[in-house]
Amino acid sequence: MLWDDRLISYDFGSGHPMNPVRVELTMALARELGVTDRPNVRVTGFEAAGDALLGLVHEEPYIAAVKQAGATGRPDPRHGLGTSDNPVFVGMHDASALVAGASVAAAEAVWTGAAEHAANISGGLHHALSGAASGFCVYNDPAIAIAWLLEQGAERVAYVDIDVHHGDGVQDAFYDDPRVLTISLHETPRTLFPGTGFPNESGGPGAKGTAVNVALPPGTGDRPWLRAFEATVPPLLRRFRPQVLVTQHGADAHALDPLAHLILSVDGQRTAYAALHRLAHETAGGRWIATGGGGYELVQVVPRAWTHLLAEASGAPIPPGTRTPAGWREFVRLRTDETAPQRMTDGTDVVDVQRWGDGYDPASPIDQAVLATRRAVFPEHGLDPMTDE
Template identity: 85%
Template structure:
């Protein structure tokens, strides 16, 4: 676990959805539940990313613009800095480089064998493009971590993004690079930012994979889509490292999107990713946070489940949140914290794709559209799992 209290300096200011209190509350909950004190869990420091690392993905002129904006407070419109989504704040470069440094440190720890799994929950800023900020993201830390792995000898890296928004910046960074498989499950771009992520965006040799889900997709349908696409492709691709982005904004309470997952559905997805890291990537798993704008009710519980899952000792869903944490939430935000680590949702057994396709079901339509576009490129049958 890579953490520094200065990570909360990634702050676009009052009223912005990307409030760093969500990360602060997550760390407090994970500590109170003892997740960070478990055997085999280390909380480590790290160095911020330097310009050489940032240039693995970002243009030099863009890095200079971020530095200038962060030093002066002045917008850089050509580089997407100073918009409603990406307002300029003092110290912007330093804060963004710190987030990136944590993700690169996680990648390095896993690649060198110092850790089997490594996490940066402040990371997952997957919208940033090579020359522009986008969607609350200044530097694209998961893309830079993947680029670092490639620079240091990795030949196959898989990236799975379960944020409600398309992982467009990471896809763009590796769209023509068959060494990187990017898989994104997200709300359809017809109804949600950033307007990309259609199944027809397939990259080099079918290594860009997009599952575009309709508004209203619930736990069971989302997990069916995951099960119908992700395991098969990871097994064929055989990545040396699995990098994942766990945006919590697929939750029903999230104010910016329209899927209706529960915390219980989300933690089920985390467990599936953990299993796949062991099955397909030798256990080498780099995990990040991402989006998530229900700051109290959703993100802290979801990401505490994520960290606990990565530790090998999941938190039972019926666990009560600690009284001390609930009081901290009240003092810090004025809100009433959730009392349990569950939404009380029964995550039913996944109705697997091999059990039949329903042509009238919009989720099944979305699944089949993706499988038809990319499965043949990997020697897989779109209609079966063979």
């Protein structure tokens, strides 16, 4: 687990949706529940990413612009710095490079065998582009970590993004690279930023089928979301056989999130984390790098969701009915003046999920979305869009 209290310096200021209190509360909850004290868990430090690492994904003039904006506090609209989404703050480069450094350190730990799984909940800044900030993201830490893995000799890396927003920056970074499979399950770009992530975005020349987009309708809840996940992610990972699995776990698909329109529960999200954990062992030799991402219900959702993620990665999931510790609830009150959730569950039963193999419903918007994705990419992997065979 990569953590440093300096990570909360990635802070766009008062009133911005991406308040770093969400990661502060997550780490506090994980500590209170004993996740960070488990014998197989190490909380380790790391170095900020230097220019050479950042340059694996980002253009040199952009890195210079981030440094300049962070030093002077002046906007640079040419590079997306100083918008309402990405306001400039003093120390922006240092804070952003620290997040990227944590994800690269996670990648290094997994690639060298120092750890089987590694997590950076402050990361997952998947919208940052090669030459511009976008969508609350300055440096694209998952893309930088993947690019680092390729530099080390990795031949197949899979990236699965379950944020409610399309993982556009990571897709763009590897759109023409057949060594990287990117899979994103997100709300349809017809109704949500960034307006990309349609099924026909399937990879550039020589990499067809390696960009996978499942664009789900507003109002999608746990069971249909998990049906879409099971219909796309496992068969593609099994066929691709990545050497490393990198995942982004934006918690903003939750029903309470103020910026989007899917209606998952913490229980549905926890189920997805467990599925990705199993797939890491089944398809990638257990090598799993997990990052955070979006998530703007700062108290009720993100801390519980990501504490479940950290516990899952440690190999000992937290029972959903577990009460949140009284000490943590008091900390929440002091830090946010809000009432913390009482339990680690939303009380949702998501066990009964209809699998794709159980039958296709042509009248279902979910099944229409899934089939569009399967038709766009499955043949490129030698898979039948209807049967997985």
